Amino acid sequence: MTQTEHxxxxxxxxxxxxxxxxxxxxxxxxxxxxWMTIVFAALGIGIVAFFxxxxxxxxxxxWNVVATVAFMTTAPIGFLAGLGSFDYWLYYISGRxxxxxxxxxxxxxxxxxxxxxxTDHKVIGVQYLVTVFVFFVLGGLAAMLFRAELAxxxxxxxxxxxxxxLISMHAALMIFLFIIPAFAGLANFAVPLMLGATDMAFPRxxxxxxxxxxxxxxxxxxxxxxxxxxxxxxxxxxxxxxxxQPMGQIFFNMGVQWAxxxxxxxxxxxxxxxxxxxxxxxxxxRMPLLVWANFTTSLLVVIATPxxxxxxxxxxxxxxxxxxxxxxxxxxxxxxxxxxxxxYSHPAVYIMMLPGFGIISEVIAxxxxxxxxxxxxxxxxxxxxxxxxxxxxxxxxxVAGMAPWLRVPMMVTSMIIAVPTGVKVxxxxxxxxxxxxxxxxxxxxxxxxxSMFVIGGLSGIFLASVPIDVHASDTYFVVAHIHYVLxxxxxxxxxxxxxxxxxxxxxxxxxxxxxxxxxxxTFIGFNGTFFPxxxxxxxxxxxxxxxxxxxxxxxxxxxxxxSFLLGISTVVFFYNVIVSWSRxxxxxxxxxxALTLEWQVSSPPPxxxxxxxxxxxxxxxxxxxxxARHAVLNAGAAAEAREEEAVR
Amino acid sequence: MRRGSIVRMVIYGVLAGTVASLIxxxxxxxxxxxxxxxxxxxFTFWFTTVICIGIxxxxxxxxxxxxxxxxxxxxxxxxxxPVHGHTGLEIVWTAVPAVLVTAISVVSAIVLAKxxxxxxxxxxxGVTAQQFAWAFxxxxxxxxxxxxxxxxLPVNRPVxxxxxxxxxIHSFWxxxxxxxxxxxxxxxxxxxxxxxxxxxxxxxxxxxxGLGHATMxxxxxxxxxxxxxxxxxxxxxxxxxxxxxxxxxxxxxFTATGCGSCHAFEPAGTDAQVGPPxxxxxxxxxxxxxxxxxxxxxxxxxxxKRLAEGFQGDVMPKTYDRSLTDEQxxxxxQYLVEGQRG
Numbered sequence: 001m002t003q004t005e006h007x008x009x010x011x012x013x014x015x016x017x018x019x020x021x022x023x024x025x026x027x028x029x030x031x032x033x034x035w036m037t038i039v040f041a042a043l044g045i046g047i048v049a050f051f052x053x054x055x056x057x058x059x060x061x062x063w064n065v066v067a068t069v070a071f072m073t074t075a076p077i078g079f080l081a082g083l084g085s086f087d088y089w090l091y092y093i094s095g096r097x098x099x100x101x102x103x104x105x106x107x108x109x110x111x112x113x114x115x116x117x118x119t120d121h122k123v124i125g126v127q128y129l130v131t132v133f134v135f136f137v138l139g140g141l142a143a144m145l146f147r148a149e150l151a152x153x154x155x156x157x158x159x160x161x162x163x164x165x166l167i168s169m170h171a172a173l174m175i176f177l178f179i180i181p182a183f184a185g186l187a188n189f190a191v192p193l194m195l196g197a198t199d200m201a202f203p204r205x206x207x208x209x210x211x212x213x214x215x216x217x218x219x220x221x222x223x224x225x226x227x228x229x230x231x232x233x234x235x236x237x238x239x240x241x242x243x244x245q246p247m248g249q250i251f252f253n254m255g256v257q258w259a260x261x262x263x264x265x266x267x268x269x270x271x272x273x274x275x276x277x278x279x280x281x282x283x284x285x286r287m288p289l290l291v292w293a294n295f296t297t298s299l300l301v302v303i304a305t306p307x308x309x310x311x312x313x314x315x316x317x318x319x320x321x322x323x324x325x326x327x328x329x330x331x332x333x334x335x336x337x338x339x340x341x342x343x344y345s346h347p348a349v350y351i352m353m354l355p356g357f358g359i360i361s362e363v364i365a366x367x368x369x370x371x372x373x374x375x376x377x378x379x380x381x382x383x384x385x386x387x388x389x390x391x392x393x394x395x396x397x398x399v400a401g402m403a404p405w406l407r408v409p410m411m412v413t414s415m416i417i418a419v420p421t422g423v424k425v426x427x428x429x430x431x432x433x434x435x436x437x438x439x440x441x442x443x444x445x446x447x448x449x450x451s452m453f454v455i456g457g458l459s460g461i462f463l464a465s466v467p468i469d470v471h472a473s474d475t476y477f478v479v480a481h482i483h484y485v486l487x488x489x490x491x492x493x494x495x496x497x498x499x500x501x502x503x504x505x506x507x508x509x510x511x512x513x514x515x516x517x518x519x520x521x522t523f524i525g526f527n528g529t530f531f532p533x534x535x536x537x538x539x540x541x542x543x544x545x546x547x548x549x550x551x552x553x554x555x556x557x558x559x560x561x562x563s564f565l566l567g568i569s570t571v572v573f574f575y576n577v578i579v580s581w582s583r584x585x586x587x588x589x590x591x592x593x594a595l596t597l598e599w600q601v602s603s604p605p606p607x608x609x610x611x612x613x614x615x616x617x618x619x620x621x622x623x624x625x626x627x628a629r630h631a632v633l634n635a636g637a638a639a640e641a642r643e644e645e646a647v648r
Numbered sequence: 649m650r651r652g653s654i655v656r657m658v659i660y661g662v663l664a665g666t667v668a669s670l671i672x673x674x675x676x677x678x679x680x681x682x683x684x685x686x687x688x689x690x691f692t693f694w695f696t697t698v699i700c701i702g703i704x705x706x707x708x709x710x711x712x713x714x715x716x717x718x719x720x721x722x723x724x725x726x727x728x729x730p731v732h733g734h735t736g737l738e739i740v741w742t743a744v745p746a747v748l749v750t751a752i753s754v755v756s757a758i759v760l761a762k763x764x765x766x767x768x769x770x771x772x773x774g775v776t777a778q779q780f781a782w783a784f785x786x787x788x789x790x791x792x793x794x795x796x797x798x799x800x801l802p803v804n805r806p807v808x809x810x811x812x813x814x815x816x817i818h819s820f821w822x823x824x825x826x827x828x829x830x831x832x833x834x835x836x837x838x839x840x841x842x843x844x845x846x847x848x849x850x851x852x853x854x855x856x857x858g859l860g861h862a863t864m865x866x867x868x869x870x871x872x873x874x875x876x877x878x879x880x881x882x883x884x885x886x887x888x889x890x891x892x893x894x895x896x897x898x899x900x901x902f903t904a905t906g907c908g909s910c911h912a913f914e915p916a917g918t919d920a921q922v923g924p925p926x927x928x929x930x931x932x933x934x935x936x937x938x939x940x941x942x943x944x945x946x947x948x949x950x951x952x953k954r955l956a957e958g959f960q961g962d963v964m965p966k967t968y969d970r971s972l973t974d975e976q977x978x979x980x981x982q983y984l985v986e987g988q989r990g
Contacts, residue, residue: 164858329834334834368728369720371731373732373734375733400830415752429707432718439719461696468692470829474828542821542854
């Protein structure tokens with residue numbers, strides 16, 4: 001492992017002087033991004049028009065094709081190029097001088113630095129988190145709108161198509177623009193620091209993968225403006241419904257490509273960073289579990305994400321190129337979509353779960369003042385979930401009409417995956433056992449996660465059992481289950497992580513009182529909204545319906561009321577974050593007395609994280625072990641420790 | 649571990665288990681069973697529930713105990729004991745859950761095999777799903793199957809349903825029967841049901857199939873053998889339309905064709921809002937410059953020609969001039985004309 005120390009002149013860290021005159025139009029930034037977006041969109045329209053004219057197709061401007069090519073392919077590329085995502089690479093390719101030692105795109109000196117191509121993993125982490133919470137609010141508002149509709153039987157506010165648009169948008173935003181990238185943001189900030197690295201392995205790729213995300217999000221949300229309304233065939237977008245939907249469906253097909261590309265690039269970056277950029281002494285068995293979690297998650301992302309990309313391209317091609325992947329009678333086979341889709345989308349559940357497991361391991365160890373119980377088994381169970389996760393996809397298809405023999409094997413693997421998950425839960429409990437528990441906000445969310453996730457895991461056992469699933473699938477029981485897993489699970493861990501690293505990210509403390517208020521409102525609102533869904537589902541209420549049998553009216557009213565409480569709880573969160581970020585108490589470097597490396601540097605950390613490359617000398621969770629150290633940071637002492645390790 | 653802590657843990661565990669058991673027992677989780685398959689599903693459900701309550705009680709007891717017992721004062725800077733693991737415990741909590749989920753798998757697999765089996769000589773009924781209506785085809789020795797808009801089944805006789813979809817994926821579910829299967833365009837799926845209770849139920853579509861998904865329902869009636877034979881006779885007596893919908897009075901055609909899945913029409917007692925309501929069409933007919941009868945006829949056979957304000961096209965099938973005979977179409981138009989308000 002070699003890492004060069006910074007020997008260049010530090011004056012180079014400043015920003016390049018602002019360009020003037022005509023140079024402003026050609027310098028990377030929002031101005032260039034604006035005109036390049038327009039030019040590239042025009043170029044896309046031109047390409048479509050030219051080839052359709054050449055082939056003699058009518059009409060010349062087919063809006064499905066124009067939207068796909070110009071608005072959702074070339075225009076975003078123009079935007080990225082204008083912002084400066086490709087500048088370095090293009091300079092390099094064309095043999096013009098690059099500026100390897102100019103760190104002008106590192107660090108953030110004002111809020112403006114968050115709105116440009118920034119290659120600092122800490123800035124990118126914050127960019128991710130702020131962006132995903134914008135889409136969290138939009139996805140949440142969609143949910144509150146359809147919960148208002150569901151408060152009473154019959155239709156009150158929206159019609160069937162608009163309702164289907166809202167539920168599809170809610171799921172798509174929460175999955176692709178909130179949970180998955182929120183973890184990418186937290187890991188972006190924490191992983192390089194935890195490894196003792198100065199940054200990610202590919203900082204420019206890192207910047208690019210962030211900027212793909214708002215493109216994907218805007219694309220999904222923009223579908224509300226498409227003729228016929230937003231995509232409305234659910235986030236699962238099963239054909240032939242999805243191939244027959246109005247144009248909004250294309251926005252989903254393409255939005256998923258951009259979000260998926262972002263995901264894959266980030267995952268590759270994490271893999272290379274974790275494999276090659278660990279500080280001396282940071283062996284795999286000394287890595288914090290958050291790093292382990294992101295290692296396994298990244299493997300899942302890299303292997304699985306191309307499958308959802310393919311599934312959406314098939315739907316898109318059937319629509320605009322008249323291919324027949326899913327056209328019955330033309331050789332199409334509609335179940336093929338579901339197999340391909342779930343081959344990504346089941347592992348995606350673990351993509352949305354494993355990083356949260358990592359966060360919970362950090363939080364529970366630190367706030368229990370004890371080593372993580374069974375550290376190695378915790379890491380190995382992540383690997384077991386990774387491998388098993390690829391063998392359970394068809395449990396989403398028990399009633400889909402697939403090959404009947406596949407059901408029992410898929411049931412068995414789905415059941416077995418409960419075992420490594422159970423190992424993790426029991427190990428967290430054992431970590432708390434006889435510890436000294438401090439119930440700060442991150443710990444409350446960790447405990448909330450633990451109890452809610454156990455309920456979600458147990459309802460998962462019911463759904464893995466084929467005969468029960470035959471009754472319960474596609475009902476509100478499933479809606480309850482996924483929310484106990486993805487809200488009680490993933491979202492609680494995201495909040496735990498945000499409160500945990502808030503002092504490190506912002507250099508300020510959040511308000512503990514408001515944090516606790518946020519937790520309790522969320523916890524109550526969450527259970528009030530989602531627990532009754534188990535019951536109405538099993539009793540006979542199918543999912544994804546705008547209207548339902550009158551007998552479920554009163555429970556739905558209860559759920560709607562609690563869902564609004566859930567909405568209010570996020571207002572407390574945003575108030576706390578915004579006020580604390582600007583005026584909160586200055587945070588010490590290590591307010592939680594944690595051992596992992598990110599807490600050994602200032603809050604917020606210096607631009608290049610460490611003054612000298614740290615020497616790792618022990619495990620990350622040696623709480624209560626007399627004289628134990630995880631790493632040595634001081635340059636001289638680190639060199640000494642390095643020699644000591646070499647002798648051993 | 650001290651003995652006192654074990655006693656307290658057990659108390660918390662029993663408390664949590666009791667609360668969970670009360671929630672499990674006092675709330676009627678599953679609808680009252682009306683089929684042999686649902687009886688077995690209920691058994692599997694309770695078998696799993698017992699195991700899950702046990703696990704939940706253990707986890708809840710440990711969390712409660714830790715929260716109450718191990719809380720540290722804010723200024724307490726001491727660490728806990730540096731325990732890194734315990735191989736025995738780790739083996740136990742890997743092996744025991746593995747055994748439990750294996751047991752659930754075995755029970756589930758046996759139940760599944762039984763629930764799939766409709767026996768040697770089941771009653772065969774075809775189910776055809778389309779946006780947003782169900783149709784049921786009964787075998788007919790004399791030729792074309794007999795079509796009904798309502799599913800009528802004899803009690804205590806195994807039925808094998810064969811499902812087809814004409815447009816997008818739908819899913820057939822009768823909550824009281826427990827059984828569910830998607831109806832998929834291009835492939836045939838089957839479902840075994842043995843109804844055990846005489847009564848009325850409804851088919852619920854559980855796969856998102858478009859804007860009228862929520863109202864895609866059909867009536868199911870389970871009757872005794874005698875009533876079933878009477879039903880078949882009635883069905884056979886009606887003109888078996890080509891390729892079509894059953895019944896001959898306007899009302900029967902309205903029901904069998906599934907008009908009520910999308911349209912509100914007071915005489916038929918439907919209140920769906922997918923398409924425009926049909927109770928007061930005089931104004932629309934006047935706007936179109938047609939007399940009421942001609943307007944209704946045109947709207948059925950060519951729904952795209954004049955779209956009602958606030959409703960989108962490409963939803964209502966454009967095939968009724970083929971799927972209904974001229975007599976049926978006239979009867980349906982008459983039924984709608986007579987049912988107009990005022």
